[in-house]
Amino acid sequence: MNGAESLVHTLLGSGVETCFANPGTSEMHFVAALDRVPGMHCVLGLFEGVVTGAADGYGRMAGKPAATLLHCGPGLANGLSNLHNARRAQVPIVNCVGDQATYHRPLDAPLTADAEGWARGVSGWVRTSRRAAEVGADAAVAVQAARAGHGQIATLILPSDTCWDEGGQVAAALPVAPAPAVAPFAVEAAARVLRSGEPTILLLGNAALLAGPVADAFRIAAATGARVSAGMFNSRIARGRGRHAIGRVPYPVEAALAYLAGVKHAILVGATAPVGFFAYPGKPSTLLPADAQVHVLARPDQDAAAALAALAEALAAPPVAAPMHEAAAPATGAISPEAFARSLSALLPEQAIVADESITFGRSLFPSTHGAAPHDWLQVMGGSIGGGMPLATGAALGAPGRRVVNLEADGSAMYTIQALWTQAREKLDVTTVVLANRKYAILLHELANVGANPGRVALDMLDIGRPDLDFVHLARAMGVEAARAETMEEFNDLFAAANRRPGPFLIELATG
């Protein structure tokens, strides 16, 4: 058995059954091993950003890591930005990267690069295998590392000779350490704050945003008068009809300050204290009032769900039913953010997964869709643009049988548009809605935010409508059926039809 075969066996034995791949020469033995070891579902991406972004989406929905397979050096570099997003989302990924053979690397052939250096910024764990006999053991530790706590990226770098040499040894799955429990005093301290009656907000982060902990947070809120909110960007929020309507800290600084005004205590539950996404001249960087006290119930790496349950118990908070939202009728007429939100609310399929990279046009979508059918809402977590389409691709593979709805701004769509091809190839149930306003609209806002006064040259840098991008033909050229909607009626018909048919579909929504 060679090293590559021991790798595949060990990954499978450790529960890693999906591999997103864009391999090159140095990874050919891994590819060959996939033939000889059945059981791994291999998904090809045409660009490494598709591979890593899909691993992010898969991990969020499957609750366990996928493996990646990236080409040495620059192949990893191309995948870094979506790994950055996945790191912020605390997603488990076993990030396998090829490398030059151990004895070839010192010769500095053209592709040779500092893979470990590049990987460190996104990885909780990095190791380069030294010989075939160690690959299996390294892979088992990589899976263990990826699954530690809520999840992190474990990068395993595999020189090509460690894959082709004989002597590979399959390693048994290692025990996985769950997210550590919070200390009882943290629960007691939070309970004291909540009993004080002072204005308090519970800020929920990644692991606290599944249906159970959100319900517990709303029990606590009902019993104490506290508010509940998610952070600005979140890995996965369970929401929709029958669930509590949890808000998010808004992105614009002024709106965030208003949202948090008057708060005297912020209790962090798997979240971090809210800060501006960017700094702006003359605006504050931190968003809580200056006199607010910050209390940590659960750090992001801790078991926030159990902490919330314990806190609800400590407060003897009775269960509360979620408010019933009226089911909306789809909007008609002209396209607007409000009309789109209404149609989305009305037409979102049961148990849909929304992959949201809707940026400017989409800012009102989240607050206006609490009444949609029950669904999960995923955001690009690290702010690295272009994560949305790969995220949707991976989410579809991580949760088969559920429809993925990808809300995608046109500028963002063009970063990793190749994801559509993988959706076609894998026949994934993804409906992509490209919000085509033909500009980097967010940057027009941001120019004003930083106090700049744009002229012709600046405006030109934010205009992607010269030439126009035709997303319908881009999609078709990669095997995805597509159509353009210029009215809400057209959108409603296309969206309903797209969600009923198997496989991917793209709707270009003319928003500008």
Add this chain to the structure above:
Amino acid sequence: MNGAESLVHTLLGSGVETCFANPGTSEMHFVAALDRVPGMHCVLGLFEGVVTGAADGYGRMAGKPAATLLHCGPGLANGLSNLHNARRAQVPIVNCVGDQATYHRPLDAPLTADAEGWARGVSGWVRTSRRAAEVGADAAVAVQAARAGHGQIATLILPSDTCWDEGGQVAAALPVAPAPAVAPFAVEAAARVLRSGEPTILLLGNAALLAGPVADAFRIAAATGARVSAGMFNSRIARGRGRHAIGRVPYPVEAALAYLAGVKHAILVGATAPVGFFAYPGKPSTLLPADAQVHVLARPDQDAAAALAALAEALAAPPVAAPMHEAAAPATGAISPEAFARSLSALLPEQAIVADESITFGRSLFPSTHGAAPHDWLQVMGGSIGGGMPLATGAALGAPGRRVVNLEADGSAMYTIQALWTQAREKLDVTTVVLANRKYAILLHELANVGANPGRVALDMLDIGRPDLDFVHLARAMGVEAARAETMEEFNDLFAAANRRPGPFLIELATG
């Protein structure tokens, strides 16, 4: 004057007049400064790999650096792979990267990342500006660093407050250090080797491959019986009718070993000793015969052209005329690598720039096109796939008035296909020929090379024909006219017409 304005003024004063950009919020003041300071040609890319790859192509043809403008953190990450290629090509680039404001960065907002760490692997020089008053001076040093020797990447990281704060000071251009001359003893030693009469090869690297030094190398060869060759991958080779036909070290290991068999002395002239692009089981990593001696006339950072001239002088080598190549007629009938090479030879426009990422189908193109009209041949230097289309984009901007012919394998094309949009936007004279065999053909060879025996799963990972990619519609969707050729006659007509018309055109050549 704010820091951003001092940056733009300083860049312009230091001779940097083109900026490839994909800005975000943290770069908005740079964008605003472009309005207030006239003279910078700003070229927008829809993805950072377009930006950095275009800066590579520009630098190779213009012989001076372009600036980039990349968004903080992950924006840099997306540009790393083509910076890796540019580093290997010794191309000067002033790589400007935004960052969080100095006081905002410690708050670890979602986009915060280790930009310096990521930049180091590709940069000869990295600096983060600390305050507005220093941005101008930092920029002047960055340009100086980028232009040192033959060129390197100088990364200047600009926290957003260093751009918006007042107090910016324009810095004067700094003197540029040329590539250092070689010591006289290196010339004498090389002359002694060449006079010995033993089998000798002159291996020419980047800076030695312009028309003058190549002619000098052929003078030396004619006077001494030595051979002349370029390395395996090269930044820019001057060639075509009226110029000497210089070969390259072949990519396949067996072919390279045969090419270099019998060599007793290798004289490196701005090149490195040839090594395999990858290691393969049971095959050597170094390509020169074991008993060959390696002599260094000029290191890659030295003035190889002057060294060759001095060596020719020392040997009193008389000038030699380049052999006359027959002008070929375009090929007709079925599409094959040989037929394509013949048509390319016949139809390549005068002073064309060939950006070659043709991979498997293109392997015979270089040796078969010595007789084409005079042209420059550029290769993707670092082996990072997808550099070709951005390279062609930047080359067109770096050498206005010359036609760029981008030979692009289909698999490679899909990494940074967004470059087409920039070509349309800037109305660049680029003819792209996509060689569409619908597979990662090189990897099929490489699977065999590493001794792997592919089965269904492995073959599936190398097949990009499910679904088929339609490059004609991809191009049109981004504003580039396009057509498909299924015979050589169709290709000949399309290619000749494309090269006559202004602006970009894409031909999908059905090769598989």
